[in-house]
Amino acid sequence: MxxxxxxxxxxxxxxxxxxxxAAYGVTSASAEVTTQxxxxxxxxxxxxxxxxxxxxxxxxxxxxxxxxxxxxxxxxxxxxxxxxxxxxxxxxxxxxxxxxxxxxxxxxxxxxxxxxxxxxxxxxxxxxxxxxxxxxxxxxxxxxxxxxxxxxxxxxxxxxxxxxxxxxxxxxxxxxxxxxxxxxxxxxxxxxxxxxxxxxxxxxxxxxxxxxxxxxxxxxxxxxxxxxxxxxxxxxxxxxxxxxxxxxxxxxxxxxxxxxxxxxxxxxxxxxxxxxxxxxxxxxxxxxxxxxxxxxxxxxxxxxxxxxxxxxxxxxxxxxxxxxxxxxxxxxxxxxxxxxxxxxxxxxxxxxxxxxxxxxxxxxxxxxxxxxxxxxxxxxxxxxxxxxxxxxxxxxxxGGSQPSSSPTTSPSTSPSASPSTSPSTGPGGTASCRVTSAVNAWNTGLTTTVTITNTGATAVNGWTLTFTLASGQSIVSGWNATYSPAGGRVTATNVSYNGTLAPGGSAGIGYQASHTGNAAAPTGFTLNGAACS
Missing domain, CATH: 3.20.20.80 (Glycosidases)
Incomplete structure (x- = not known):
């Protein structure tokens, strides 16, 4: 039995x-939406x-x-x-x-x-x-x-x-x-x-x-x-x-x-x-x-x-x-x-x-x-x-000890930033990085998932990912990173369990945001100060 x-x-x-x-965590869920x-x-x-x-x-x-x-x-x-x-x-x-x-x-x-x-x-x-x-x-x-x-x-x-x-x-x-x-x-x-x-x-x-x-x-x-x-x-x-x-x-x-x-x-x-x-x-x-x-x-x-x-x-x-x-x-x-x-x-x-x-x-x-x-x-x-x-x-x-829970997008969701690589230097070390993101939007809100991949030969130990939100967007909750500020040029900083990116390793982060009609994807990604896309 x-x-x-x-x-x-x-x-x-x-x-x-x-x-x-996670920064901007809600104490009660309002205006949430299925990610299907x-x-x-x-x-x-x-x-x-x-x-x-x-x-x-x-x-x-x-x-x-x-x-x-x-x-x-x-x-x-x-x-x-x-x-x-x-x-x-x-x-x-x-x-x-x-x-x-x-x-x-x-x-x-x-x-x-x-x-x-x-x-x-x-x-x-x-x-x-x-x-x-x-x-x-x-x-x-x-x-x-x-x-x-x-x-x-x-x-x-x-x-x-x-x-x-x-x-x-x-x-x-x-x-x-x-x-x-x-x-x-x-x-x-x-x-x-x-x-x-x-x-x-x-x-x-x-x-x-x-x-x-x-x-x-x-x-x-x-x-x-x-x-x-x-x-x-x-x-x-x-x-x-x-x-x-x-x-x-x-x-x-x-x-x-x-x-x-x-x-x-x-x-x-x-x-x-x-x-x-x-x-x-x-x-x-x-x-x-x-x-x-x-x-x-x-x-x-x-x-x-x-x-x-x-x-x-x-x-x-x-x-x-x-x-x-x-x-x-x-x-x-x-x-x-x-x-x-x-x-x-x-x-x-x-x-x-x-x-x-x-x-x-x-x-x-x-x-x-x-x-x-x-x-x-x-x-x-x-x-x-x-x-x-x-x-x-x-x-x-x-399959690993690093939590990366985030609303996975449906098959109809398309990437909003194509993968690219560039050297990344900063306090976390030197590496090549690749960033992909995807957006799932509804009438006044959206969720964005971001994957950061270390394509270099050395580990990144501690990272900050900086990007720009589209006009009218404001982060209301996030996961697997801390986010500040809620709008404009945002910095996402690793949390305790995903700060190390081994060669070939990835970290998945994401956030939910409100918007005023502009559901465009984030742009201008940099990892530890160097451009990724």
Whole structure:
């Protein structure tokens, strides 16, 4: 099976234990616009992902609270550290539970919605992708749960579900495509055998309600990517002939090309469970580097993992539906085997490598707990890294440690500056540079993506890229560089993770700007004082 009821156990354990980096970041999203990424562009741009698990899904006696399971209050510093470590996507699991009022309106507590938005903005304003879902409301083991697929009164369940998503979607209607909404998490009837009917039919119905409701709230919701799971996010029960059906997308914006999708598929991967989640010392090793056959699972090795990811490629990705492995990971067993973290890193590397091979995105499950049986990669209190080896493995497999998240332009977008080379001298060193840029514009705004490539034989260590905005344009948000001033002759300065450009290396940056009718591309690029185009 791909999942086990690990979260409830970690919640009990945790309960028992009782400055934005991009300039001009917005605090709330207004006048945002879809960049209409294709499936392949989206997955590439999302890069390596990370879960802010056991926080906004945490609850006590049915009341959500981000500290209820032992984690500290979420901070901007934590999200900054996650980004600086190379992650480009953050998945934020959310419970609503007792924060939902009585029917028929099922009003969600305004303070809770505002806190969700605040945490989303910690990541969104950094240029990261953010996935927001409905998480704990479907766990039978959680007090106050109600999104239960085999509950008798499905009419009430569906009405409540529709009203909650209507409010959440409205809250985020104007955020751009860096926000992805996910209908639910690991919904199933509580048993791990073959899916039952009509439970699967109800899961399909929830997904359809979710898509219809979000689309009809308008704004960017009419075209943004929406993420839906099958039964228990289990790969076999989603790709196989067990009852999963893709929701129709009849209300999506007409601006979306008819040949493209805007529905994503969510799956989780925790195989083999005796290595990834079973809380004992029997199986502590995994993969080809295992040194003790007695401590290695008899199944679920690299060939099996590869086969599972190939299934999602063949079933969904090949048809234009991107897949997010929204959770994967393994617990700390160093108490039983001092080399445990080596195998955890091997496991993460293999999963991300296979996902990249077959065109899927990934998000590591981090529950905030470090130490025996924890999934944590970061100390959330001090905003520091605790498992650099696992993070390095993820970034290596994902294709590098330098985040370059930016709205990828659609195929119809044409380059606005042709590549050219020239010597670049300055504090960062001497090199030859090539700059390309592309603009995606709408009535009063635009996004511009810029790629800087070092075509010289020596490294550039620290850079500033200067360019001129067209008259009437003003930068309102940016990513992967700091920008000053907002208009006229602008200087973009590298951030901590992309300041070194090795020979042949590139950095991708970008910004969103308003305009007064002139959507022309930037001109006059110089890198460390020397012209690039």
């Amino acid at each position: 791909s999942s086990r009821p690990r979260k409830a156990r970690f919640a009990l354990l945790a309960a028992a234990l009782a400055v934005t980096g 990424l294709t499936a392949a562009q989206l997955v590439t741009d999302m890069g390596a992902g990370w879960n802010l698990g056991n926080q906004l899904e945490a609850s006590n006696n049915g009341i959500p609270s981000e500290t209820a399971w032992g984690n500290p209050v979420i901070t901007q510093a934590l999200i900054n550290k996650v980004k600086a470590s190379g992650f480009k996507t953050i998945r934020i699991p959310v419970s609503y539970l007792g924060k939902i009022g009585a029917g028929p309106n099922y009003t969600v507590d305004a303070a809770w919605l505002n806190r969700i938005q605040e945490v989303v903005n910690y990541a969104y304003n950094q240029g990261l992708y953010v996935v927001v879902n409905m998480h704990g409301d479907g766990y039978k083991s959680v007090g106050g749960s109600w999104l239960i697929c085999d509950a008798a009164d499905q009419t009430t369940v569906k009405a409540k579900y529709q009203k909650v998503w209507q409010q959440v979607a409205t809250k985020f209607a104007n955020y751009n495509d860096h926000l992805i909404l996910e209908s639910m998490n690991e919904e199933f009837d509580g048993q791990y055998g073959n899916p039952t009917q009509p439970c699967y039919s109800n899961i399909n119905a929830y997904n359809q309600i979710f898509v219809d409701t979000v689309r009809q709230t308008g704004g960017t919701n009419a075209s943004r990517w929406l993420l839906v799971p099958g039964w228990n996010t289990n790969i076999d029960y989603t790709v196989g002939n067990y009852g999963f059906t893709l929701p129709t997308d009849r209300y999506r914006a007409s601006s979306v090309p008819s040949t493209e999708q805007r529905i994503m598929i969510s799956v989780h991967y925790y195989d083999p469970w005796d290595f990834t989640g079973q809380e004992d010392g029997a199986v502590t090793q995994w993969g080809p580097n295992a040194t003790n056959a007695a401590k290695k699972s008899t199944w679920g090795q690299e060939d099996y993992l590869d086969g599972q990811l190939k299934k999602v490629r063949d079933t969904f990705i090949a048809r234009g539906y991107p897949v997010l492995v929204g959770e994967y990971g393994s617990i700390d067993k160093t108490a039983y085997d001092s080399a445990s973290n080596r195998y955890r890193a091997d496991y993460a590397r293999a999963l991300v490598s296979a996902a990249k091979k077959y065109g899927a995105a990934t998000a590591y499950w981090d529950n905030g707990y470090n130490g025996q049986h924890g999934f944590g990669l970061f100390d959330r209190g001090s905003a520091t890294v605790t498992q650099q080896g696992i993070i390095d493995a993820i970034m290596t497999a994902a």
